[in-house]
Amino acid sequence: MQHRPTRIAVDAVGGDFAPEAVLEGVTAALAADVDLTVLLVGPDSVVNAFAAQHPRAEGVVADDTIGMQEHGASAVRAKKESSIVVGCRLVRDGEADAFFSAGNTGAMMAAGVLVTGRLPGVMRPAIGTALPTTGDPCVMLDVGANADCRAEHLAQFAHMGRAYAQAAMGIAEPRVALLNIGEEATKGSLLAQEAHALMAATVPGFIGNVEGRDIPTGAADVIVTDGFTGNVALKLMEGLSKSLLGQVRDAMTSSAAAKVAAAVLRPALEGLKERLDPDELGAAPLLGLKGLVMIGHGSSGPRAVASALRVGAQAVRQDVVARVAASLAVVEPASETPEA
Amino acid sequence: MQHRPTRIAVDAVGGDFAPEAVLEGVTAALAADVDLTVLLVGPDSVVNAFAAQHPRAEGVVADDTIGMQEHGASAVRAKKESSIVVGCRLVRDGEADAFFSAGNTGAMMAAGVLVTGRLPGVMRPAIGTALPTTGDPCVMLDVGANADCRAEHLAQFAHMGRAYAQAAMGIAEPRVALLNIGEEATKGSLLAQEAHALMAATVPGFIGNVEGRDIPTGAADVIVTDGFTGNVALKLMEGLSKSLLGQVRDAMTSSAAAKVAAAVLRPALEGLKERLDPDELGAAPLLGLKGLVMIGHGSSGPRAVASALRVGAQAVRQDVVARVAASLAVVEPASETPEA
Numbered sequence: 192m193q194h195r196p197t198r199i200a201v202d203a204v205g206g207d208f209a210p211e212a213v214l215e216g217v218t219a220a221l222a223a224d225v226d227l228t229v230l231l232v233g234p235d236s237v238v239n240a241f242a243a244q245h246p247r248a249e250g251v252v253a254d255d256t257i258g259m260q261e262h263g264a265s266a267v268r269a270k271k272e273s274s275i276v277v278g279c280r281l282v283r284d285g286e287a288d289a290f291f292s293a294g295n296t297g298a299m300m301a302a303g304v305l306v307t308g309r310l311p312g313v314m315r316p317a318i319g320t321a322l323p324t325t326g327d328p329c330v331m332l333d334v335g336a337n338a339d340c341r342a343e344h345l346a347q348f349a350h351m352g353r354a355y356a357q358a359a360m361g362i363a364e365p366r367v368a369l370l371n372i373g374e375e376a377t378k379g380s381l382l383a384q385e386a387h388a389l390m391a392a393t394v395p396g397f398i399g400n401v402e403g404r405d406i407p408t409g410a411a412d413v414i415v416t417d418g419f420t421g422n423v424a425l426k427l428m429e430g431l432s433k434s435l436l437g438q439v440r441d442a443m444t445s446s447a448a449a450k451v452a453a454a455v456l457r458p459a460l461e462g463l464k465e466r467l468d469p470d471e472l473g474a475a476p477l478l479g480l481k482g483l484v485m486i487g488h489g490s491s492g493p494r495a496v497a498s499a500l501r502v503g504a505q506a507v508r509q510d511v512v513a514r515v516a517a518s519l520a521v522v523e524p525a526s527e528t529p530e531a
Numbered sequence: 532m533q534h535r536p537t538r539i540a541v542d543a544v545g546g547d548f549a550p551e552a553v554l555e556g557v558t559a560a561l562a563a564d565v566d567l568t569v570l571l572v573g574p575d576s577v578v579n580a581f582a583a584q585h586p587r588a589e590g591v592v593a594d595d596t597i598g599m600q601e602h603g604a605s606a607v608r609a610k611k612e613s614s615i616v617v618g619c620r621l622v623r624d625g626e627a628d629a630f631f632s633a634g635n636t637g638a639m640m641a642a643g644v645l646v647t648g649r650l651p652g653v654m655r656p657a658i659g660t661a662l663p664t665t666g667d668p669c670v671m672l673d674v675g676a677n678a679d680c681r682a683e684h685l686a687q688f689a690h691m692g693r694a695y696a697q698a699a700m701g702i703a704e705p706r707v708a709l710l711n712i713g714e715e716a717t718k719g720s721l722l723a724q725e726a727h728a729l730m731a732a733t734v735p736g737f738i739g740n741v742e743g744r745d746i747p748t749g750a751a752d753v754i755v756t757d758g759f760t761g762n763v764a765l766k767l768m769e770g771l772s773k774s775l776l777g778q779v780r781d782a783m784t785s786s787a788a789a790k791v792a793a794a795v796l797r798p799a800l801e802g803l804k805e806r807l808d809p810d811e812l813g814a815a816p817l818l819g820l821k822g823l824v825m826i827g828h829g830s831s832g833p834r835a836v837a838s839a840l841r842v843g844a845q846a847v848r849q850d851v852v853a854r855v856a857a858s859l860a861v862v863e864p865a866s867e868t869p870e871a
Binding site for chain 1: 665675678679710712719720721723742743744745746747748756757758759760762763764765766767768769770771772773774775776777778779781782783785786788789791792793794795796799800802803806807
């Protein structure tokens with residue numbers, strides 16, 4: 192159906208293991224998808240050397256880099272030729288369909304808003320992230336862009352998350368839920384109660400509240416929350432999964448007999464580990480922008496980069512930005528103008 | 532040192548598996564602690580039959596019961612002779628040193644405040660809960676009593692949680708942290724930023740922010756958060772632990788060879804499961820009251836009941852209520868009166 196290649200810009204110098212992990216991930220993604228072209232953004236020596244060896248890679252020189260510890264918004268304003276700013280500009284100008292970086296998250300959020308720009312009517316762009324569950328993966332948003340939210344923000348996150356689940360995850364009718372601390376509409380904080388009422392009135396596929404214990408079971412396809420709660424939940428899931436699997440591994444190496452038994456179980460447990468691995472699920476989109484901007488974990492390895500490009504290409508081909516834009520039409524509040 | 536027996540009132544009819552699980556747990560607790568006396572609260576037929584067979588058990592007849600699904604505050608107001616109201620009254624009147632129920636959580640919170648009563652200066656009682664970590668258990672509060680909090684509430688939770696960690700968990704100098712979404716003082720929601728500043732100025736042992744990923748690693752002894760975030764985090768930990776261990780078990784029974792290997796590993800994995808089991812860590816105290824009121828999980832089995840009594844007796848002997856009261860003296864804000 193798609194004859195024009197999908198063009199994704201990639202920050203060659205973003206993340207703890209750049210550029211090696213990024214280049215390896217891009218190589219794998221290009222091999223897996225013949226309709227993909229990558230615009231590799233970074234220093235001349237890195238990007239053009241790579242492009243010379245890969246027919247569907249192009250080098251885009253960006254001489255500056257934003258470090259992982261820099262203040263995001265200030266760095267974006269100061270470093271116009273950094274790879275993150277150049278990548279977001281490629282998306283704004285239509286030269287790339289999407290941009291991925293595993294670099295400074297705050298800088299990606301700032302450049303997404305300041306350079307790529309918000310879709311009309313978007314109050315607050317939100318970071319969505321796919322989470323592994325015992326069923327199919329679900330998308331949770333916001334996981335950190337907005338620590339303080341109002342009910343209308345949450346309702347808009349719901350619409351954007353629903354459009355993303357449809358486009359990027361192929362779920363025709365996503366079940367959308369509000370993260371809360373009880374099942375009933377009247378439970379929870381004032382924010383949650385107000386958001387519940389608004390979502391019940393305006394969000395297609397709204398199934399009500401889910402609680403913390405429901406996140407890992409796939410009880411919903413889209414889980415909406417404020418960026419504070421979402422970030423705590425996301426990092427808790429990462430930390431607890433790592434800790435529990437580490438403890439299982441320790442138990443399995445606690446004696447010579449255990450080690451032999453563990454060797455027998457390794458294939459089954461490796462399958463489990465892969466299923467739980469967020470690296471398989473793509474990067475976190477910053478939803479609500481005029482283009483697709485995807486934020487990777489700082490520790491992204493080659494597999495995480497490759498899956499970000501796989502999911503990103505799928506989202507582009509399914510017109511995720513147009514779908515998010517269309518989803519907003521139904522909720523644009525009369526009294527609310529986009530915030531600066 | 533302690534020659535007067537420790538007297539703990541127990542709701543015989545609270546929880547999904549009452550009265551059997553409760554009676555079995557009480558029997559185990561009495562056997563393990565010769566200085567413990569239990570005041571068993573519930574229907575005559577249950578409590579006096581038990582007391583007749585156990586020298587250090589006394590029956591206290593309460594003819595009414597608050598169901599698990601009833602609205603907490605309304606039920607407490609309507610049912611003055613329910614086991615939950617009677618138990619909280621025993622604590623108020625000094626006839627019991629503590630009260631434990633695995634029944635309706637909302638009713639326990641309401642009866643704790645309305646019947647047992649708040650300590651002077653307490654703005655909001657908070658539910659604390661001990662969490663398993665890869666190190667020693669930590670206590671997190673609030674995990675659900677207060678969905679909406681102000682910074683001064685969080686600072687007071689910190690003082691109460693610190694006193695509880697000292698008395699019930701035997702930690703001389705607890706490390707107290709704020710749950711937040713970044714390490715720096717300026718990160719997070721407006722609430723978290725304000726709470727950080729207040730805690731840094733007033734809370735002994737304050738070590739700054741911890742993030743979601745730090746909860747399972749024992750990075751702090753006391754983790755302070757609002758009741759919305761805390762409840763989401765607690766239930767997420769319960770749900771994810773259950774889900775992950777279930778998936779490990781599934782992997783281990785995925786083939787005949789795996790089953791044989793799993794049998795070898797069972798002892799080591801059982802040890803892990805026990806260490807992760809919240810049933811080992813006692814019940815959740817409602818901190819800030821004039822007595823010790825402990826809320827058990829609705830699904831409490833005999834082991835959970837017994838460990839609630841073990842930890843509760845330890846807390847009573849270490850004068851937890853007096854310590855919480857003393858901890859409040861340093862922060863009582865001039866402009867704040869207890870809320871109705």
